[in-house]
């Protein structure tokens with residue numbers, strides 16, 4: 001039961017408004033606000049003691065005017081009683097009532113209080129309780145200057161709920177934000193934790209579960225939450241790890257990869273190796289004729305189809321290829337922009353299609369939105385931010401509120417996977433899947449080709465498994481990221497070239 005709760009909670013993501021609704025329900029049901037604050041702060045103190053067991057530390061507490069400040073003041077009181085040398089910086093004179101009471105008591109206990117940040121200069125540890133999800137406008141002076149000064153000290157900082165200054169939903173710094181070493185996110189993951197622009201402020205992130213009832217969470221988020229944080233349990237349950245005892249290769253999916261050019265032969269190999277790891281029943285690869293021998297040598301199990309070529313790119317697909325014979329197509333890695341007619345053929349097919357790399361660039365040239373509107377079957381686009389802008393020049397900036405950006409463009413019918421530190425996926429219904437952990441080691445040539453092949457294989461295999469294709473796409477991205485994390489742990493972030501990554505796809509599952 002406890003395990004189930006942990007798993008379930010780990011999959012939820014909330015906006016500030018949703019969190020307020022959930023808490024509101026708990027308070028209406030009878031939980032006293034002050035009791036909840038005590039409980040939350042008690043859990044925070046326990047975690048602080050795990051990371052900083054030395055009770056002679058000098059701890060600076062930053063307390064804002066709201067309940068984030070209230071949490072921080074309860075933490076101050078408890079650390080004081082545990083023997084830590086505590087001092088408080090409180091920049092605002094007007095405090096919410098409960099926060100004000102905790103401040104009075106801390107002062108009466110003899111904890112030194114200051115309204116100047118420089119009092120905290122000699123602290124070993126800072127606890128940031130300036131703003132939580134109640135921050136709603138740009139931070140101005142003198143607090144902005146104080147945050148700037150604090151950031152320059154490069155101290156160990158633990159932020160309560162969110163690094164103060166971050167917008168809870170977009171992860172944007174509202175003028176300025178505290179750069180935390182560690183952030184304890186309270187109750188449920190706030191959306192900011194899954195936005196790339198917030199990551200440099202958050203440091204190590206940890207969820208502090210304070211027993212919000214699942215019924216209240218689901219009453220606000222719904223049974224099928226609109227935003228889902230991909231957990232290992234979710235991803236693994238969508239991978240074809242266990243086969244039926246009686247099957248044959250075509251029942252395990254037949255993937256057609258269309259990739260490669262004279263210039264980018266390696267991209268085709270990496271895509272093929274990604275597909276190999278998916279366990280797909282049958283793999284066919286359409287490549288330029290001149291690449292046939294090298295691909296056959298690298299992927300002896302694949303059926304390599306040599307295609308007529310022009311300027312080193314595939315000119316067109318041979319007539320022997322009947323696209324409807326396949327379970328799915330993945331098209332794009334290493335094609336060059338000269339392979340336009342091939343991409344057009346793939347778009348005309350009536351089976352699931354994954355487009356990546358030059359497949360996306362060619363789609364942008366063809367006109368993304370009108371072309372997508374002609375598609376009869378699922379289309380999956382896997383752009384990074386640059387490709388995203390070329391595909392959807394009128395969409396919101398994919399480098400800012402990425403979740404909103406990807407949600408907006410998915411209205412045009414495709415499943416869109418926006419690559420990044422926190423890859424975000426949206427489908428036409430506006431549902432979002434986010435991969436919560438990854439590694440910068442994957443920011444490397446060829447790593448995307450591996451994902452395309454892997455996802456292609458999984459989508460092809462899923463055609464007989466009746467699983468929502470969006471879940472398969474998200475699970476493929478999780479698998480890819482998790483393999484990168486393991487490879488980086490064992491080989492450093494420098495040691496995760498794309499070929500090495502393909503070798504970790506299977507070992508990460510063991």
Ligand SMILES: NC(=O)C1=CN([C@@H]2O[C@H](COP(=O)(O)OP(=O)(O)OC[C@H]3O[C@@H](n4cnc5c(N)ncnc54)[C@H](O)[C@@H]3O)[C@@H](O)[C@H]2O)[C@@H](O)CC1
Nearest residue numbers: 036040065066067068131132133134135136137138139161
């Ligand atoms: N209500 C509760 O009992 C619980 C609350 N929790 C804590 O409460 C926090 C939310 O509390 P609040 O809703 O009081 O909000 P916050 O404490 O996040 O801050 C809001 C306060 O800051 C002011 N403010 C907003 N933007 C400002 C700006 N740019 N410059 C100056 N002042 C600004 C607001 O007027 C308000 O007084 C959570 O983040 C969490 O830390 C958690 O402990 C869970 C339980």
Ligand SMILES: [K+]
Nearest residue numbers: 131160162164
């Ligand atoms: K905070």
